[in-house]
Amino acid sequence: MTLISAPSPSLFNWLDSRSAGVLLHPTAIAGDQGVGTFDENAVRFLDFLQAAGMKYWQLCPLGPTGYGDSPYQCFSAFAGNPYLIDLNALVSRGLLTTAEVASLASRDSDRVDYGALYERKWPLLAKAFARFKKSGAPSLGEDGETFDAFRKSQASWLEAYVYFRALKDHHAGVAWWEWPAAVRTYAAAQKSPLRLQLAPAAEGHAFYQYLFFTQWRRLRAAASARGIAIIGDIPIFVAADSADVWAAPELFELDPATGRPIAVAGVPPDYFSEDGQLWGNPLYLWSRHAADDFAWWHARLQASFALYDVVRIDHFRGFDAYWRIPLPAATARKGTWIPGPGLAFFNSVSAAFPDAKIIAEDLGALTPSVVALREATGLPGMAILQFAFGGDADNLYLPHQLSPNSVIYPGTHDNDTSLGWYASTAEKERDHVRRYLRIDGREIPWDFIRTSYASVSRLAVLPMQDILSLGSAARFNSPGKPQGNWQWRYRGAQLDQLLSGGTAAYLRSLAELYGRTPKSPG
Numbered sequence: 001m002t003l004i005s006a007p008s009p010s011l012f013n014w015l016d017s018r019s020a021g022v023l024l025h026p027t028a029i030a031g032d033q034g035v036g037t038f039d040e041n042a043v044r045f046l047d048f049l050q051a052a053g054m055k056y057w058q059l060c061p062l063g064p065t066g067y068g069d070s071p072y073q074c075f076s077a078f079a080g081n082p083y084l085i086d087l088n089a090l091v092s093r094g095l096l097t098t099a100e101v102a103s104l105a106s107r108d109s110d111r112v113d114y115g116a117l118y119e120r121k122w123p124l125l126a127k128a129f130a131r132f133k134k135s136g137a138p139s140l141g142e143d144g145e146t147f148d149a150f151r152k153s154q155a156s157w158l159e160a161y162v163y164f165r166a167l168k169d170h171h172a173g174v175a176w177w178e179w180p181a182a183v184r185t186y187a188a189a190q191k192s193p194l195r196l197q198l199a200p201a202a203e204g205h206a207f208y209q210y211l212f213f214t215q216w217r218r219l220r221a222a223a224s225a226r227g228i229a230i231i232g233d234i235p236i237f238v239a240a241d242s243a244d245v246w247a248a249p250e251l252f253e254l255d256p257a258t259g260r261p262i263a264v265a266g267v268p269p270d271y272f273s274e275d276g277q278l279w280g281n282p283l284y285l286w287s288r289h290a291a292d293d294f295a296w297w298h299a300r301l302q303a304s305f306a307l308y309d310v311v312r313i314d315h316f317r318g319f320d321a322y323w324r325i326p327l328p329a330a331t332a333r334k335g336t337w338i339p340g341p342g343l344a345f346f347n348s349v350s351a352a353f354p355d356a357k358i359i360a361e362d363l364g365a366l367t368p369s370v371v372a373l374r375e376a377t378g379l380p381g382m383a384i385l386q387f388a389f390g391g392d393a394d395n396l397y398l399p400h401q402l403s404p405n406s407v408i409y410p411g412t413h414d415n416d417t418s419l420g421w422y423a424s425t426a427e428k429e430r431d432h433v434r435r436y437l438r439i440d441g442r443e444i445p446w447d448f449i450r451t452s453y454a455s456v457s458r459l460a461v462l463p464m465q466d467i468l469s470l471g472s473a474a475r476f477n478s479p480g481k482p483q484g485n486w487q488w489r490y491r492g493a494q495l496d497q498l499l500s501g502g503t504a505a506y507l508r509s510l511a512e513l514y515g516r517t518p519k520s521p522g
Contacts, residue, residue, distance in 0.1 A: 012378030012379050013405075015380045015407075017458065018458050018515045018516045019054075019458070020053070020056070020460045020461070020511055021049075021459065021461045022052075022058070022462050023058045023413065023461050023463045023464065024058075024059070026042065027071075027084070027489070028464065028488055029489065030491050030494070030495060034120070035084070037083075037086040037087070038084055038219045039089065041492065043219070046223050046228055048498055051504035052498075052507035053510075053512065053516070053517050055228065055229060056229050056231050056461065058461050059308075060413055061074060061234060063078075064081045064082060066241065068482055068485070069486045073281075074238075075164070075165065075168075076157070076161045076243045078158075078300065079209055079212075079243075080212035080213060085208065087104065087125075088101055093140065094135065095128040096128050100127065104121060109491075111488065112486070112489060113487075114487070132147075140210065145214070150214075158209060160243050163189065164176070164246050164247070167183055167198065175240070176246045177258060185249055186247040186248075227518050230307075230308045230309050231308060231461075232304055232308030232311050233312045233314060234300070234304050234311060235314045236313060236315040236322075237265045237279065237282070237318070238282070240281060240282050248296065251296055252283065253282060253284070253285055254282060260327075261327060263283055263325055264282060264283065264325050264327060264329070265281040265323065265325070266278045266280075267332060268332060268335060270365070271387070276331060276332030277332055279332075283322065283338075293348050297348075298348075298349070305356055309357065310357040311357070311358050312359040312361055313358060313360060314361045316361050316370075316381075319345055319346070320340050321340055322340055346379075359379065360379040361382055363384065378405070380406050381403075382408075383397045383406050383407070383408045384397055384408075385410045385448050385451060386411045386418065386448075388436075389432040389433050389436065390426065390428050390429035404458050406458070407458075407459040407461055409462070410449065411466070415475075417445070417466060417472060419444055419469060420470075420475060422441065437451060445469045448466060449462055453513070453514040467498065467503065468494055468498070476488050
């Protein structure tokens with residue numbers, strides 16, 4: 001692939017000072033609603049970040065999750081996850097009662113029970129919507145935005161999404177390609193009598209989005225007031241069973257007769273899985289995207305930049321080449337590398353969003369062309385300490401090999417905790433860690449934290465589990481494992497201990513020692 005001139009540095013050379021942050025998905029925040037929400041516990045977490053001298057909070061995708069509960073397989077690339085809505089905030093509005101919210105969960109649990117959440121939260125959201133309608137649909141936004149104004153401002157994606165969710169509920173949750181032909185695409189479904197019949201249900205889903213975005217804006221404002229910027233995350237691919245594919249099937253590699261994908265995304269055998277990872281996401285018809293200057297992607301990124309201060313794009317290497325797995329397939333072993341859109345895509349993004357800040361998740365099989373693409377864009381890439389040990393001094397993730405224009409992590413949401421990794425990895429890796437870091441191996445999470453802070457990488461991001469020195473039971477996701485992921489949460493007492501027990505102060509001292517304290521405005 002021939003690389004052309006690099007895009008404007010105003011977009012891709014944004015990471016110009018040293019700082020630190022924490023990786024924590026909102027579902028993992030403590031609380032008594034069965035899952036983390038945009039409530040006072042989230043604000044308490046922001047207080048911790050501020051006390052610790054942090055500048056960033058990094059999240060996983062915030063979209064509505066389905067089977068498997070993965071934030072990387074959502075029903076929409078634009079919508080928010082209603083599970084994150086704080087129901088306590090609806091009590092003061094008269095939309096729910098304290099007793100109703102209390103029925104959701106009775107204790108500060110360290111695991112999310114998604115089955116129970118599904119059974120209990122949706123009926124409460126439906127009650128809140130019914131009362132909202134009965135009360136005359138008052139404005140719930142601090143900026144005075146009404147429900148109708150929200151629907152109009154978000155109509156470009158919201159109308160298709162809420163109709164998709166209403167149809168999905170109507171068809172008992174089955175995938176859209178199993179629906180009757182009359183509603184198997186958005187274009188066809190607009191002519192169906194079901195559009196009028198399901199209008200109340202669709203309006204309910206629009207209301208849940210109104211709540212989500214209203215509460216998220218409030219929480220983001222609280223973060224900004226504390227000097228905390230938000231790093232969001234978007235997967236390169238979208239879920240097959242999503243409003244995105246249903247509404248615009250012409251942009252994806254699908255069988256015209258059935259609407260089903262004829263090939264899907266994944267990665268070949270790698271560090272995480274000997275069979276590779278069969279993600280199952282439909283593939284883009286990149287020629288169609290390029291024909292209108294990536295308009296769908298521009299809309300997606302615009303929505304993301306409205307939610308976050310920085311956007312991490314997952315699976316950056318897919319823009320250079322992606323692993324195409326023909327169907328049917330039981331594993332990701334058999335596939336072909338297909339060229340992606342390359343630098344033309346990023347030049348288009350740069351022209352459309354000259355002030356945007358993006359991080360490239362450039363992990364995986366880093367071929368010379370992938371490296372060349374990232375270097376040509378100027379995007380900061382990622383370095384994972386858990387990937388650094390067990391080889392020789394040429395390992396690209398060893399601290400002495402890193403570039404300042406990078407983000408260093410002890411591990412990501414896909415890794416074991418650092419304590420769990422060290423306990424389970426081979427002695428060769430453990431010995432390399434001890435010799436390289438000149439440590440005894442008894443405080444691996446904090447050894448990795450200090451190493452991250454000391455590195456030349458301008459941004460260091462720490463998993464919350466490592467700050468808490470937790471083992472493998474706190475692992476957030478195991479790639480290739482279809483169930484049992486995304487469940488871990490910290491307890492409220494654990495955060496209290498970080499604030500009162502000296503951990504926040506120690507992290508701030510590390511930030512001061514290694515030049516990662518937030519800069520004062522002006």
